[in-house]
Amino acid sequence: MDKTKILLAHGSGGRLTHDLITKHLVQSLSNPLLNKLDDAAVFESKGKTAFTTDSYVVNPIFFPGGNIGKLAVCGTVNDLSVMGAIPKYLSLAFIIEEGLDISALEEIIKSIAAAAKEAGVEIVTGDTKVVNTGKADKIFINTAGVGFIPEGLDISGANARPDDAVIVSGTMGDHGIAIMAQREGLNFKTAVESDCAPLNGLITDMLKVCPRIHVMRDPTRGGLATTLNEIAGQSQVGIELNEESIPVKPAVGGACEALGLDPLYVANEGKIIAIMPEKDAPAVLSAMKAHPYGKDSAIIGRVISPNPGRVSIRTPLGALRILDMQSGELLPRIC
Amino acid sequence: MDKTKILLAHGSGGRLTHDLITKHLVQSLSNPLLNKLDDAAVFESKGKTAFTTDSYVVNPIFFPGGNIGKLAVCGTVNDLSVMGAIPKYLSLAFIIEEGLDISALEEIIKSIAAAAKEAGVEIVTGDTKVVNTGKADKIFINTAGVGFIPEGLDISGANARPDDAVIVSGTMGDHGIAIMAQREGLNFKTAVESDCAPLNGLITDMLKVCPRIHVMRDPTRGGLATTLNEIAGQSQVGIELNEESIPVKPAVGGACEALGLDPLYVANEGKIIAIMPEKDAPAVLSAMKAHPYGKDSAIIGRVISPNPGRVSIRTPLGALRILDMQSGELLPRIC
Ligand SMILES: Nc1ncnc2c1ncn2[C@@H]1O[C@H](COP(=O)(O)OP(=O)(O)OP(=O)(O)O)[C@@H](O)[C@H]1O
Ligand SMILES: Nc1ncnc2c1ncn2[C@@H]1O[C@H](COP(=O)(O)OP(=O)(O)OP(=O)(O)O)[C@@H](O)[C@H]1O
Ligand SMILES: [Mg+2]
Ligand SMILES: [Mg+2]
Ligand SMILES: [Mg+2]
Ligand SMILES: [Mg+2]
Ligand SMILES: [Mg+2]
Ligand SMILES: [Mg+2]
Numbered sequence: 001m002d003k004t005k006i007l008l009a010h011g012s013g014g015r016l017t018h019d020l021i022t023k024h025l026v027q028s029l030s031n032p033l034l035n036k037l038d039d040a041a042v043f044e045s046k047g048k049t050a051f052t053t054d055s056y057v058v059n060p061i062f063f064p065g066g067n068i069g070k071l072a073v074c075g076t077v078n079d080l081s082v083m084g085a086i087p088k089y090l091s092l093a094f095i096i097e098e099g100l101d102i103s104a105l106e107e108i109i110k111s112i113a114a115a116a117k118e119a120g121v122e123i124v125t126g127d128t129k130v131v132n133t134g135k136a137d138k139i140f141i142n143t144a145g146v147g148f149i150p151e152g153l154d155i156s157g158a159n160a161r162p163d164d165a166v167i168v169s170g171t172m173g174d175h176g177i178a179i180m181a182q183r184e185g186l187n188f189k190t191a192v193e194s195d196c197a198p199l200n201g202l203i204t205d206m207l208k209v210c211p212r213i214h215v216m217r218d219p220t221r222g223g224l225a226t227t228l229n230e231i232a233g234q235s236q237v238g239i240e241l242n243e244e245s246i247p248v249k250p251a252v253g254g255a256c257e258a259l260g261l262d263p264l265y266v267a268n269e270g271k272i273i274a275i276m277p278e279k280d281a282p283a284v285l286s287a288m289k290a291h292p293y294g295k296d297s298a299i300i301g302r303v304i305s306p307n308p309g310r311v312s313i314r315t316p317l318g319a320l321r322i323l324d325m326q327s328g329e330l331l332p333r334i335c
Numbered sequence: 336m337d338k339t340k341i342l343l344a345h346g347s348g349g350r351l352t353h354d355l356i357t358k359h360l361v362q363s364l365s366n367p368l369l370n371k372l373d374d375a376a377v378f379e380s381k382g383k384t385a386f387t388t389d390s391y392v393v394n395p396i397f398f399p400g401g402n403i404g405k406l407a408v409c410g411t412v413n414d415l416s417v418m419g420a421i422p423k424y425l426s427l428a429f430i431i432e433e434g435l436d437i438s439a440l441e442e443i444i445k446s447i448a449a450a451a452k453e454a455g456v457e458i459v460t461g462d463t464k465v466v467n468t469g470k471a472d473k474i475f476i477n478t479a480g481v482g483f484i485p486e487g488l489d490i491s492g493a494n495a496r497p498d499d500a501v502i503v504s505g506t507m508g509d510h511g512i513a514i515m516a517q518r519e520g521l522n523f524k525t526a527v528e529s530d531c532a533p534l535n536g537l538i539t540d541m542l543k544v545c546p547r548i549h550v551m552r553d554p555t556r557g558g559l560a561t562t563l564n565e566i567a568g569q570s571q572v573g574i575e576l577n578e579e580s581i582p583v584k585p586a587v588g589g590a591c592e593a594l595g596l597d598p599l600y601v602a603n604e605g606k607i608i609a610i611m612p613e614k615d616a617p618a619v620l621s622a623m624k625a626h627p628y629g630k631d632s633a634i635i636g637r638v639i640s641p642n643p644g645r646v647s648i649r650t651p652l653g654a655l656r657i658l659d660m661q662s663g664e665l666l667p668r669i670c
Contacts, residue, residue, distance in 0.1 A: 008667045009662075012557065013555065013602070014561050014662055036491065036569075037569065039552060040385035040387035040417075040482075041385070041386050042418060042420075043383075043386070044383060046380065046381060047380065047381075049377065049380040049481075052460050053428050054428065055462050055464050055477060057430055059470075078374075080374075083373060083375045083377060085375065085377075093390045094390075095390050124386060125388055129391075129392045131472065131667070131668060134469065136392075137470040140430055142390060144386075144428075146384075146386055147375075156373050157373050221346075221347060221352070222348035222352075265349075267348070325349055325350045326350060331347065332343045332347060332466070333464075333467075
């Protein structure tokens, strides 16, 4: 029995599962709700509650700027936060491929604990399954999250209104390019790091100056272009962007050119789109720029009545082209 | 492009993902919260809230008595219900292996819808990822669940008290043996079906006659023996069982003998253990027997003060032996 590797028995529900949970999980993620090890965690709730989930299958599991564990916490924190919720409780479910180094699992758990601490959330319940070698790829993680929405907010992809301003919180495409570079062993002049980060702090600051924000969303898979198409469809509005105002790191732009990708379709894991009445945009923008995760924020376009469901973009030369929802596979297993 | 199979592009977050979600998921699972397709579902909460998660990696994904979809709903409904919660909202996250037949996915979604309907829960949020052929095994599903606990209940694995009665809601080992038989192509004289079922209705009936129930738990991976060991450890009590009173189907007993398994260590997916003051046991038992999912319920033992953390069993010949937590792998990918 190799004590440095995950075995099938770690997932069978018996002694080894129990030891893995008490030794590795409860010790690193310890809190009163989790430590009970009951079938469900129990807490007090009140009012508008947000509930979300994501599975993470990113390949490779360690990458510049993070790993699958940090991603699994930040992604779910962000899906709660963009609904205006204050994220509180996360679940954590592992599907592990037999043979994973226990030291890798430990490093992932350490990142989970650190990200949860930064975001102010607790891992209160979880699950651990193991599948035979070759039936998964190292580790897949699912997190679900619960958060509470303060009174007076009403944020939804369906709430964009003509003349609203569209803001992004920073440069586009960093996460996807960091993964691609690591996966394909590419060497760029300037290293690109994933932007993976919990954005609840940034969003709290934004809502403080403007509780009237209409839409927020994290442009993950499919990137900015796909996410804006979703919003345009849900709200039945047009969206017009100004290409020159969309922030893209030179290294990311260069990598995209080399790879034949458009940064507007590449995944982000630490960025948000926010849409709000135009008059509120300057105040929101300065609150964003004052936060470390929003320092490159920019107003990139506006909501219009014509062409409901359509996103268009004005090029530096003044032409207007349609920015469609991504079709085709582009980048698999980016998150 | 083969339109009958899941492609990598179904998981890339673009057009095909969007079509899969709107065409297959929203249509079959439709409800106002899910249909918004926002980053998180939003609902009103109040009071004690239970939150749980499980991933399902069962192999094969279709088996006698159910499939991975039904299992994913029932398992999470049951983890909420055994805490005394009324299950309300589920998340649903797919990790699909490229190449899965879309017709298989449709059948799984149909079972999810049916099980959710029976349990009275709604799928309100979800996620869909696709990994390359050979990097997963057909489909893995994670569900998380939220439910609300009525006032006056206090159920936990830590609450067993000396002299409490131990009840099980029916025959042990049906699920695990159904999976093993299907997987190994075994042929038993009598077919064994999985007991996979949502137990919230049964549990509501039990709590109506006795809100003082101390412990409930679903004996899934590791079976009755492992689950009782967990409870004995959490409550720091001994548990003494009477072997003759533990219900086991003859076909399951026979299969276990043939396979060298002990039915007390084999997984169940539609059974619960309940522990309560001895004086309440007869009323609870008759409420259980009156419910279709509890008709084979039986009192199988009692809680004792000596040997805290230990489970022992009295054999038909009167000897007392220790029933340890399962060690070793036994049955991988049973749920
Ligand atoms: N990866 C994890 N992170 C945090 N907690 C975990 C993790 N895995 C398991 N746990 C916790 O350990 C305890 C036992 O988990 P387990 O999955 O065995 O329970 P279960 O869901 O009732 O059983 P089954 O998964 O067989 O249905 C639970 O309290 C669970 O929350
Ligand atoms: N398997 C599923 N079951 C139910 N709803 C789903 C499922 N997959 C996706 N959805 C719903 O579809 C919408 C879009 O899901 P998607 O996963 O693309 O959003 P996201 O989590 O914000 O993005 P990402 O997964 O890239 O972080 C969400 O409202 C989600 O709840
Ligand atoms: Mg359980
Ligand atoms: Mg997400
Ligand atoms: Mg579990
Ligand atoms: Mg999102
Ligand atoms: Mg469970
Ligand atoms: Mg998602």
